[in-house]
Amino acid sequence: MSGALKDAIRVERPAKTLRELALDKVREAIVNGYFRPGDRLVERDLCAQLGVSRTVVREVLRHLESEGLVANLPNKGPIVAQLDIDEAKQIYEIRGALEGMAARLCAERRSPEIVAALEESLAGIRNSYRDNDMAAVLTNTSSFYHTLFTMVDRNVAWGVVNLLTVRINHLRSMTIKTERRGIEGPLQMSKIVDAIRRGDGEGAYQAAMDHVAAASAIAEAVLSAKKPAD
Amino acid sequence: MSGALKDAIRVERPAKTLRELALDKVREAIVNGYFRPGDRLVERDLCAQLGVSRTVVREVLRHLESEGLVANLPNKGPIVAQLDIDEAKQIYEIRGALEGMAARLCAERRSPEIVAALEESLAGIRNSYRDNDMAAVLTNTSSFYHTLFTMVDRNVAWGVVNLLTVRINHLRSMTIKTERRGIEGPLQMSKIVDAIRRGDGEGAYQAAMDHVAAASAIAEAVLSAKKPAD
DNA sequence: AATCGTATTATGGCGTACCAGATACTGTAG
DNA sequence: CTACAGTATCTGGTACGCCATAATACGATT
Incomplete structure (x- = not known):
């Protein structure tokens, strides 16, 4: 069977992990202003709002941090990055x-x-x-x-x-x-x-x-x- | 007491979180070839090698993923990114x-x-x-x-x-x-x-x-x- | 013997509980 | 009214457990 054909009939699965869904949600929330610049992003609050565990939330915050959307204050925690x-x-x-x-x-x-x-x-x-x-x-x-x-x-x-x-x-x-x-x-x-x-x-x-x-x-x-x- | 003076005598702490240390280590390991492109990065193995918990390892892998040094195969896990x-x-x-x-x-x-x-x-x-x-x-x-x-x-x-x-x-x-x-x-x-x-x-x-x-x-x-x- | 189905294993995804240290808040005593 | 102590809050970090999936090995059936 040719590779192309196999790809053609391949069953589409959501494939998105919970982490990716959460990531998109939070990024969205920051970009469209639900979270304002300077707002603190409290891990356990986010857990509650997103309905996911801290493990996921932490990975999401790390990711957004490396995107520059979130800044991390030492011993203080993550906040939405200020745009100067x-x-x-x-x-x-x-x-x-x-x-x-x-x-x-x-x-x-x-x-x-x-x-x-x-x-x-x-x-x-x-x-x-x-x-x-x-x-x-x-x-x-x-x-x-x-x-x-x-x-x-x-x-x-x-x-x-x-x-x-x-x-x-x-x-x-x-x-x-x-x-x-x-x-x-x-x-x-x-x-x-x-x-x-x-x-x-x-x-x-x-x-x-x-x-x-x-x-x-x-x-x-x-x-x-x-x-x-x- | 002036703010400047207070800063001057401030005790310099490592300030680096364990996560950052681990991140640097793994990045180093990838960059200098200890991990080769295509190598699988098994979470639990990395935990043992780095001496940190899975939480930290996972955050590190996420970070390196967004840097493009690590690729994540669905249902397979992270590998060192191939450079084409x-x-x-x-x-x-x-x-x-x-x-x-x-x-x-x-x-x-x-x-x-x-x-x-x-x-x-x-x-x-x-x-x-x-x-x-x-x-x-x-x-x-x-x-x-x-x-x-x-x-x-x-x-x-x-x-x-x-x-x-x-x-x-x-x-x-x-x-x-x-x-x-x-x-x-x-x-x-x-x-x-x-x-x-x-x-x-x-x-x-x-x-x-x-x-x-x-x-x-x-x-x-x-x-x-x-x-x-x- | 070849094939098909099943058990096992390895591993990632995710959740929970817990502890330590730093910081912010608060209430009380002087 | 101030200083100090106690407390609440929160992150950083760890440990452990459960589940889903993929691959592999193994065993049974034809």
């Missing part, structure tokens, strides 16, 4: 470097499929903005960059970007709501696609950098506006 | 982008302190090559890049680079032993320093990219030479 403005800027900068790199590679590949896939995501973003569905904007933006990286087989860089992105996720949800972002965001992204279509590597690189830089500027404004009030 | 050649190339590529970025920033900063610090590390590398002390070469190389990133306050990018570097660490120890690397490596790095001294951002970027590209090429040669024999 400088760190956020650094994250945007790194994303710029990596997304620029991916965009350049896409341009150099000169493949119509890439352009088509990117345009599909971009259309999704425009539609989501039109429908005022901010969750969908995030999803589609994510898929835009996902194709940008994976079409040129840069899954490691994609992993790095994802890892960093969760740390600024609540910033993202604020920046996309900003005035004019609904017009400028897609415009900048279409410039990336245009450059890729032209096979203009340098242009694609610059366009990707510009887009992230714009997001970073908005994030900085949002963050510094919020800090004093806090 | 494509992934290694991607890691080098990312390092190139980030180190290039940092080098450019250093050049734009035009600070004599940065140049001095870099030159000190570079001298260390040359001496270590002369003494044939490969471990010291790695340490000094690491400190070279550490200053490159931290002098311009890019600690997040430094963290990313470190995270990626452990995954290719045994490759690094092979590449630096390569013929001629003892001459070419420091030469390329001195080009980075020269560009930074001149304040030539683009030149520093290119020099850093070149250095990583050279390392990547050597790694590829080493890896593809070893694979068939395996």
